[in-house]
Amino acid sequence: MAAFRTIKVLGESFKLALLSLQANKLRTFLTLIGVIVGVTSVISVITIITGLDTTVANAFSSQGSTVFSVAKRPLVITSREDMIVYNRRKDVTRDDADAIIRGCRACSSVGISANGMSLVKYGDNRSEGVSVRGLSLPMFEIENTAIQSGRKWTDQEAETGSEVCVVGADIIENLFNGIEPDRALGETIRVDGVPYRIVGVAAPFGKVLGFSRDNFVYLPFQASQRLFGARGSITVHIKVNDASEFELAQDEARAIMRARRGKDPSDREDGFSIESQDAFLAIYGNATSGIYAATIAVAAVSLVVGGIVVMNIMLVSVTERTREIGLRKAVGARWIDLMQQFPIEAVVVTVCGGLIGIVVGYGLAYLLSLAMGFPVAIRVSSALLGVAVSLVVGIVSGLYPAWRAADLDPIDAMRNE
Known part of the structure; x- marks a missing residue:
């Protein structure tokens, strides 16, 4: 019964999250941008460098390793x-x-x-x-x-x-x-x-x-x-x-x-x-590791900015929906219910941004591969990384707004104009 109730509550929270996001489409899109940029950077660079690794290794292997x-x-x-x-x-x-x-x-x-x-x-x-x-x-x-x-x-x-x-x-x-x-x-x-x-x-x-x-x-x-x-x-x-x-x-x-x-x-x-050949590959490896590091730094900044934007939007949402939150608490909504709702809304936003970033990242890598003539190496692990990062950003970004909502006094919240 407890497991069924938990699933039901999560389902309701997910449904409320979708309704809230659909009601504010422009805000939702602007919230997505930071996450999209961060995930796109990671996916495109990983895909491009993996393809380049294969191309360079094949080119050097034509002479053999001896x-x-x-x-x-x-x-x-x-x-x-x-x-x-x-x-x-x-x-x-x-x-x-x-x-x-x-x-x-x-x-x-x-x-x-x-x-x-x-x-x-x-x-x-x-x-x-x-x-x-x-x-x-x-x-x-x-x-x-x-x-x-x-x-x-x-x-x-x-x-x-x-x-x-x-x-x-x-x-x-x-x-x-x-x-x-x-x-x-x-x-x-x-x-x-x-x-x-x-x-x-x-x-x-x-x-x-x-x-x-x-x-x-x-x-x-x-x-x-x-x-x-x-x-x-x-x-x-x-x-x-x-x-x-x-x-x-x-x-x-x-x-x-x-x-x-x-x-x-x-x-x-x-x-x-x-x-x-090993000397050339070492030089190439040093160059690509530097590109990896720079990309991760840019992506991290984008994701942090995206996370802050998501948090601010969720805080605005809490302020706008103060009466709704008070009413929910008055009719029996628990502290844990509100602690779930807002992180779920944030996760829906960031995961959608992550999925868009994955598609855009692979698309950019494919276009560049056509221009430069090397194969695209699409890896499931890269896509899973993009989703995982988006999920973490969403959860972290939604916790503070959820705590603010769950800590509201229902009587004061219902008096809010």
């Missing part, structure tokens, strides 16, 4: 002072790569690359800002580059620096108007005015964060030296077949490079950078 590189400077430089220090380092050269090939027993495959950006033309069509890379043949295996049409260059073409190339899918799309890749084989494009014959078209890599990874031209390393000039630092890429020897391979490569630069154990500066 690949690292040796370069003059790291890819991510956070200050001008660091840039000055890195630019003073010696260039990484082909001799360094040869030393690693000879001395690194744990390194199963070693490749080299020289990178640049160039203008590429075919007839009257042109494409600016194309990534042009000079590669040694092992780089195709190290970077898991599959050939969709045609072939890689041969060992002889690599040694002589033949003017041949492998191009990405964007080159076919932009310069050849999207013809079948097979039809582009044998055609000649010009990279900064130098002609190169297409012998292969790479399988598409896709996009990361809205940026295409297929806008490239690969040249034999020797040919790229004539294009870019023999001077300048290169990058050495190393693959390890046995994951258990990954750290050993890094240590061996580091020892070889330090020895070539005359470093003693007391010198903490290597004079070069060794980077792996």
Whole structure:
């Protein structure tokens, strides 16, 4: 009987809450805004970052977790002072790569690359800002580059620096108007005015964060030296077949490079950078954790403001309904009945705001994913979090107004005009 009475009282309180909210639609909507903003912020950012996590992890996994590189400077430089220090380092050269090939027993495959950006033309069509890379043949295996049409260059073409190339899918799309890749084989494009014959078209890599990874031209390393000039630092890429020897391979490569630069154990500066997939993921993780923290802070402020607004609206409601409250207490309404009614009204408002925030948050995340080309990761846990937060805000916001209502003297309340 007690349980039945409790359910009945909660049902009546819920019904009264809905009637009260329907009678003040504009006030109810204004009350919702703070909760909607807070929940939308949390849901949209969690959804976006989860999708980005998947995209970034897939992009790096294409090279596997047993690949690292040796370069003059790291890819991510956070200050001008660091840039000055890195630019003073010696260039990484082909001799360094040869030393690693000879001395690194744990390194199963070693490749080299020289990178640049160039203008590429075919007839009257042109494409600016194309990534042009000079590669040694092992780089195709190290970077898991599959050939969709045609072939890689041969060992002889690599040694002589033949003017041949492998191009990405964007080159076919932009310069050849999207013809079948097979039809582009044998055609000649010009990279900064130098002609190169297409012998292969790479399988598409896709996009990361809205940026295409297929806008490239690969040249034999020797040919790229004539294009870019023999001077300048290169990058050495190393693959390890046995994951258990990954750290050993890094240590061996580091020892070889330090020895070539005359470093003693007391010198903490290597004079070069060794980077792996884990290092990039760590940088990315630090960036997204900062975004998470900022979003939680903004959402917390929005929810606190929303909770205060809800509390104030409930207090106004208590004042406006003083006679009604007095009448209810006079005909037998208990203290607990009033302590339930106003938190339930507040919960109805905040949960409705939370549900709207969940829908809006997922919608914003979906639109951004379409614009940037990454998948949306919709998680039930995120939606449940939004509902739970809304529920807590509603309960907390409704307690003080409920206490004010329950503490009213019924006679004084009924005299209120």
